[in-house]
Amino acid sequence: MSQQPPPQQPYTGGQPGIPQQAPQPPHMYPPQPQPGQTHPLATAALICGLAGLCFWPAEIAAIILGILGMNKIRESRGFYAGYGMAKAGMIIGIVYFALLILLGILYVLFVIGIIAFGAASGAGYTY
16 A cells, blocks of 8 residues: 655745744724825915015915915824925015015105105196
């Protein structure tokens, strides 16, 4: 009678003679994505702040988007980045808007000065 070989063990994925680790229990929470993604409001605030030099309503948008972006980034507790970018956009928007108001005031004072100077010099038009 011939001897039969012993039955083979099922393949477990490891090397023979090395004990296998016990399977890990499932995690209670799903893994979080990696932090560091820049929040879109921060990018929009910076773009609007820089565009405010050519198009003045963008300055107001930069201020609003900068505030909203900083709040959202702060609430994300480190998930989103770009706090400095949102702050820079807001500051640029504030500076441009303040310069716009200052130039508007200077323009009004200039026009008032021209009118006052014309009336004081007695230069009137006669028909």
